[in-house]
Amino acid sequence: MNHGMEYSDLGLSASDRILIWAVPPLLGAVVGWFIPAIADWATGLAWVPFQGPLELIASIQGPWVVIVTAILGLLAGMVLSHIAIKESLAVRLSDQEIRLRMHDAEQTFTRDEVSAVFLDGKQLVLLWRDHDPFADHYVRWVADSPELTPSLNALFLAREKAMENEDKEDAADLRRELSKLGITVRDDGKRQYWRQHGQRPYRP
Incomplete structure (x- = not known):
């Protein structure tokens, strides 16, 4: 039901x-x-x-x-x-849960269990509230970050302004643009953290 x-x-x-x-x-x-x-x-x-x-x-x-x-x-x-x-993954989203189905297997995750859902390249990534398997790979973005190209820094700067203006649609669109360029973004309040696609998660 x-x-x-x-x-x-x-x-x-x-x-x-x-x-x-x-x-x-x-x-x-x-x-x-x-x-x-x-x-x-x-x-x-x-x-x-x-x-x-x-x-x-x-x-x-x-x-x-x-x-x-x-x-x-x-x-x-x-x-x-x-x-x-x-072999295709079927995803059903609501404001209360996310359902993943492949073959005859189905998994359901409630809203309280998941902190974020996004694409990492071609992979669908779900972050749990109690543990982020990629936590050790994220770096906080600062203006003119030397690890990033000028164009990537410009996108982060534009996204920072969108977040300050509470423009969620523009911030989400800029996140997608960064993802296309190989960067995964995680937010902590209005602070932005990033990592490159393809990095292996930390496994304790």
């Missing part, structure tokens, strides 16, 4: 799913259709590997061959689409 909570679903959209289900099978069928011709052509090139399987395919004659290989390519594409959908 969701107790009347409204959720925002993140992850693959309906159009994304249609593309995933349509494109790989279609490409697989097209490639499969041309496999006999490709095999026949490749057997004349000594430098092409897998000559044995290619010669076997090229030796099979008949108009039905391209139909069979096209069907096999279609099936291979469908398997790939199924794996892509199955």
Whole structure:
């Protein structure tokens, strides 16, 4: 039961799913259709590997061959689409909780358990209130920080002003811009702390 909570679903959209289900099978069928011709052509090139399987395919004659290989390519594409959908992470957000689902497993974290949710490169990171696994890697940002480029310092400065003006939308947008440039930002009040993407978390 969701107790009347409204959720925002993140992850693959309906159009994304249609593309995933349509494109790989279609490409697989097209490639499969041309496999006999490709095999026949490749057997004349000594430098092409897998000559044995290619010669076997090229030796099979008949108009039905391209139909069979096209069907096999279609099936291979469908398997790939199924794996892509199955391996995708589904995220449901509300003002009370976050739900993560992959395969048949689902985990729910309440608002009280999580202090922040953000992307670190392609990874979704949840920070717990009692412990931040990346805590030892964060550095407090100060104006003209020598570890950062002038453009990164400019983004931090703009974000500092947005936070002072309580412009949450602009601050969030600047956080995303910094993330695109490889920087993860954590706030402590109006103080900004940062680290580079890809750093390993501290494990006690």
